[in-house]
Amino acid sequence: MLTHPTSERLRSLGLVAMAQALEEQRRQPDLDGLGFEERLALLVEREATGRDDRRLRARLKFAGLRQSACIEDIDWRAARGLDRALFGRLAAGEWIDRHQGVHLTGPTGVGKTWLACALGHKAFRDGRSVLYQRLPRLLEALALARGDGRYARMLKTLARVQVLILDDWGLTPLTPEQRRDLLELVDDRHGRAATIVTSQLPVSTWHEWIADPTLGDAILDRLVHNAHRIELKGESMRRRAARRAVPVDADQEN
Incomplete structure (x- = not known):
């Protein structure tokens, strides 16, 4: 008789996973043979797992990774100059602990953003905080934040992220204000956190x-000298994928 109100009480206390586990236990007669502490341990473990899952989902949402990319899915057959040994070392994450950077450069479509997100996702899986930002939009957001009083708080948030991905570096010209914002950003992170930069422009x-x-x-003194460089080349991966998706004409097959 007390189980239902107990479930409701658990939910009101924010112990949703525990309440669900308790309801499931009611529907599993084989658990009647377990002692009180054993059944309680199952409820507590369910609640702890649920909270961990919610925290992971919140962190992944905060990261905002543009691509759903995993290092296990990298296409090593594509001829684009990707050093497998170097990328394997980067995936291990020691560069993050050393507060270094990664620069992914090359023409459009060769997979710079995808690879950056793959490194970010691996860092996330390893328990590190990650944030993806397109640099042009980030600079616009900083300008707006300056106007409404959020500027210092936003820079502080960016400085705390363990792995910051700055996509589309060099895509649009900088205003004088944006140059200063960029210096503030890289200076706050220099020697304190790791940064991934993707760009169509060569570092030079x-x-x-x-x-x-x-x-x-x-800016470059703080960004370039402690970074690993991956210079990609070759044909657009999107163009190659589009060609594979187009069915071959029947006359061409004969």
Whole structure:
């Protein structure tokens, strides 16, 4: 008679998984042979597992990874200059502990964003905080945050993330304000956290893209010298996938 109100009480206390487990125990007569502490242990374990799952889902939602990518799914057959040994070392995550960077450069479509998200997902699975941002939109968001008083708080949040992915670096010209924001961002993270950058521009042209000698020196000094470089090449992966998806004409088969 007390089981139903107990379930409701558990739910009101926020112990939803435990309440569900208790209801399941009621429908499993084979559990009647277990002692009180054994059944209680099952309920507690269910609640702990449920909370862990909710935390993981919240962290993954916060990460906002653009691609659903896993390092186990990398296509090593594609000829794009991806060093398997280097990528394997990066997947292990020691570079994150050393607060280093990864620069993925190459033409559009070769998989820079996908590979960055794969590294981010592996870091997430290893228990690290991850955040994906397209740099043009991030700089716009920082400008808005400056106007409504959230600027310092937003920079603090970005500085705390263990792995920050900055996608589309160099895609659009920088304004003077954006150059300063970029310096604040990389300075806050330098020597404290790891950053992944993807760009169509070679690293050798980044100084020219920043277009300010003083700020360019300051930004790149904090970003470039402690980073691993992966320079991709070859045909667009999207173009290759599209070709495989197109059925071969019957006349071409004969």
